[in-house]
Amino acid sequence: MPQEIEPKWQKIWVDRGVMDASDKSPKPKYYDLVMYPYPSGDLTVGHARNYVMGDVLARLKRMQGYEVLHPFGWDAFGLPAENAAMKRGGIHPKTWTVENIAKAKRELKMIGILYDWDREVTSCMPDYYRWTEWLFLLFYERGLAYRAMSPVNWCPVDKTVLANEQVINGRCWRHPDVEVEKRDLEQWFFKITDYAERLLNDLEQLDKWPHKVRVMQTNWIGRSEGAEVDFPVAGHEGESIRIYTTRPDTLFGSTFMVLAPEHPLVEKVTTAEHRARVREYVERARKETEIERLSTEREKTGVATGGFAINPVNGEKIPIWVADYVLVTYGTGAIMAVPAHDERDFEFAKRYGLPVREVIAPAGSGGEELRDAYIGPGVMVNSGQFDGLDSKTGSDRVIGWLEEKGIGKRSVKYRLRDWLISRQRYWGCPIPIVYCELDGIVPVPYDRLPVLLPEEYKPLADNPDFWRTRCPRCGRDARRETDTMDTFVDSSWYFLRYASPHDENEPFDPELANHWMAVDQYTGGVEHAILHLLYSRFFTKVLHDAGLLDVQEPFMRLFNQGMVKRFGQVMSKSAGNGVSPDELVDKQGADAGRIYEMFIGPPEEDVEWNDSGLNGVVKFLHRVWRLVLQPESIEVTAGARDGGDAVLLRRRVAQTIKKVTDDYEDLRFNTAVAYLMELANTMQDYLQGGGVRDEGWDAAVHTLVKLLNPIGPHISEEMWERLGEGGPDRGLLADATWPEFDAAVAAEPEVTLVVQVSGKVRDRMAVAAGLSEEQALAIAMASDRVRAALNGSKPSKVIYVRDKLINLVP
């Protein structure tokens, strides 16, 4: 049965352009977006679950009268295509990608997911990446793309550099068992740090994002407030070391300084007798991998330089050390060590016998020796004119004093680093830059885009036909940039391209983008909580600043769906536990599969796939089919529960409209399905109780079919046609209007009043809704069981919650 009706309706929807979005519709717009996938050829019901959620919402919003934009596309550049190509001996990454896209597209259509395929974008196609290049030039023009030599993260397996966000615990995000190496290379960066403050502050507006994601982004940006202070170097007139501290109140407690091994002043402050040891230490630190160096488990190491600095607040001479627990990439690459009030400095001081001086006294403390660093707030002591101030006021005063003396200043730092976008790969978007001996770095002019990837699959740096060019400025021989861009650049703006996917003059038409943006609902995996979502927010702000976009935030409401597991592991073809949409549809049809995917558990939670659970949904659909189309086949049963009560049926229908509508809108699909099942059960009870098939019954049938449509679109469309309401000649259920309900009908006229004695349920009685406390009390006291529980005493206190409960306390 599903095998017949499902393809039939899928064809009709496409022919009718049901999900084609009109740019000129007078209806309010709704932009429903799912994260575009990497076409890995591994589509499972796990991925499908995500797309079904988006589809349910799109279908609902259409019926509610919105002009819905529900597009789809492919994040099609990237390493797996190259790796697969290599594995399969000479197949081109493009061939592999295109094949996978075709396959995935067929499967998406098969489960009845409707997209506006006219707007499909594919990031590896020249008509898309041309505009990624264009945007690079815009960033370059605005001073947001720059080239710099820097120590970078290098994945030895992928043979490319990685962004900070792609390094997890010192290992490559794609290869959890491969340690990332450090290399010094000239690379392209996007200056995302310029937007750190705005990316942080605007998180507050995103109140419809999961709290978790906002916290993760906040931590990633890592704002801290403090001061930069200059410590003069003893014996080197005019030379000083700048440090950053978040605790200016502890300045008097600094008993030594620490430079990062890569700090430029290390050589200068090192004395002759320490030189050999310092050089050896610095050399060793350089060679260590990130993971060795960042391990907090490891004991801290360091060496004295023999040099001294002057603490500017008290004129004390303190030794300068070099240690790799100080990072050159954060703050100024140098710290003042305050062992009494910093755990790391404390550990280091203990190990090397350096002095510890307490300058913050915790409230009510004696003067006993410190066993650990005290990092909390307190009162300043041993701090000259600042003694007696609390930490917070003290910090402010110290900063004020430093600024007055010109030896320090207030400073805000971020953990966020600039985004390294260069990748040494073939299958990515070319960076449109030319290197000319005379003119240096020259951007390819906008009108000469795109810089096309060569057909031949080999590293761009090994392909002179690609990199040999002429300088766009002077016409001399020049060399093209052979790095490609991180694929996260491609995905940072694809949601804008959907607004005008065929625009041949610009990345997107600002007018259309402003019409559709922001995305009303964005659905995807939580693994993108930082990377993709932070980069897309950054792009949106840059484009706003360039006057191309009105909005400053791309995604209004974000939802992270859970993953589907099987045998305790995330489902995937490579893990061997995947169930493909093909198999699912073959088994019981697309509708049963869709509904089961929604019913299996809360949408945000990971769920365990269970083949037998599908049967319950199939049974439910059979029951609905019978109720709607063959109600006469349901026999009246003696002793049926609800006795064919027409008023009750009407009420249940109204209540179900409310619950299911609310649940769909809040993406609580699992409970929406449960309520639909309840309605079907009620309808069955009604018939079995001898209920008449009058207008009330017809209304129930029509409502059930409509409410079912977003999740089970084929079967409901078929039933709609057979009811004589729609079909190819009369209009589709997909175009019908969403049912409304009358609150008065939904209201329960009679409620079950729970009677408690001392908070324990002693009786339940059916009463009219809206009783006064006196009436309720009288009814409650009429109960034998309540009187028994009260044991003769009079209630001294009565709590009455209208239409719910009355609690008698003796």
Added chain:
RNA sequence: GCCGAGGUGGCGGAAUGGCAGACGCGUCGGUCUCAAAAACCGAUGAGGGCAACCUCGUGCGGGUUCGACUCCCGCUCUCGGCACCA
């Protein structure tokens, strides 16, 4: 270590101060059948009782409240994120 989410029947889960376990799976019993499957009907948290009913029950220990799965404090376990960021 820090931050965040969570712990409810045999299982997936529902209920966010007011009837714990909706809905479904599974199991058991029944109808139909020569039989089985399917379908349909019923039962199904634990303990006690012939029964009406009673007692206990939402990770553990306290607290607030007439009343707590729900709010507060402490602990514990699981999962996710961050982790020498000065």
